[in-house]
Amino acid sequence: MSRDGKVVTMSQESQPATALAEAAATAGHAPSVHNTQPWSWRVLPDALELRSVADRQLAASDPEGRLLAVSCGAALHHARVALAAQGWRAVVRRRPDPDDSALLARLTDLSRVPADPEAMRLVQCMRVRHTDRRPVSDEPVPISALDQITRAVTGEGGRLHILDRDQVLELAATAGQAHAVEAEDPELRAELAYWTSRADAGTGLTAEVLPEQPAQTTVPGRDFGRPGSLPIGPGHDQAAAYAMLHGDEDGPDSWLRAGEALSAGWLTATRLGVSVVPLSAVVEVPGTRQTLRQLLSGIGFPYLVLRLGIADPAHAGPPHTPRLTTAQVVDTSAVR
Structure with a gap:
């Protein structure tokens, strides 16, 4: 079918x-x-x-x-x-x-x-x-699940670095810096407004998948420039794991391979009941992307940051995004 x-x-x-x-x-x-x-x-x-x-x-x-x-x-x-x-x-x-x-x-x-x-x-x-931007539950992601997700990424030629607590705090500061830079760029704001106002267009992010208000989390989520209608609840991200998808090269071939690795890891996470939220703002800004590379000790190039967690089972998650x-x-x- x-x-x-x-x-x-x-x-x-x-x-x-x-x-x-x-x-x-x-x-x-x-x-x-x-x-x-x-x-x-x-x-x-x-x-x-x-x-x-x-x-x-x-x-x-x-x-x-x-x-x-x-x-x-x-x-x-x-x-x-x-x-x-x-x-x-x-x-x-x-x-x-x-x-x-x-x-x-x-x-x-x-x-x-x-x-x-x-x-x-x-x-x-x-x-x-699907992408569930709500805060995750207080249940930590099992180590065995993180291992399986990492193996799936590695099997497609990518690498997944699970951040430790100190690195998560540094990621939080880096994400905040990236959001501040993008908030001051009118072209970026206009672009984001375009992709969050395409109801019935088959692409973009509808209000139903965007949080109704910013979550109180350690690592800030993206400010989409307008509130959505997704209830976020009282949760936090303290039980979440944060991971960096990265590789040895930083060119079109490696980016394509990184997407294949992302898909493999995300589908494995879905099979294991683990929610995945990609954080792309920190790789969009050159300065914060370089900071992420420093977290890798300069031995790899970051492609994307992922939040991994167990979704709050007490509240219904968002719908799927529209599709062409x-x-x-x-x-x-x-x-x-």
């Missing part, structure tokens, strides 16, 4: 092009910065191409395209997992054309393999995964 609810028969599933189209549709569940969904897919008879969409890049806060590439990498991992769940193996060629920077990946050379049970479970996690339709992001004209 596709993201739009279309039932696919077993005979159809045996066709590579249909499997690729279904994988691209399923990838629409992937997380992206401000829910920009900055990707598009082109289905060919024997390949699937992933492209970035410049119109959905955050020109003010992400001029280098770091967060765009991370977002697209998450979609790429979603598509790979969806293929594995259907019983297909594909060769992934990342950034296959040096002269076409928008072409991020091509999945080719499909072959039949047994359906992967773990991939099938992760596809189910894609459908329920499959027809808007998946081009199947070459196989019709």
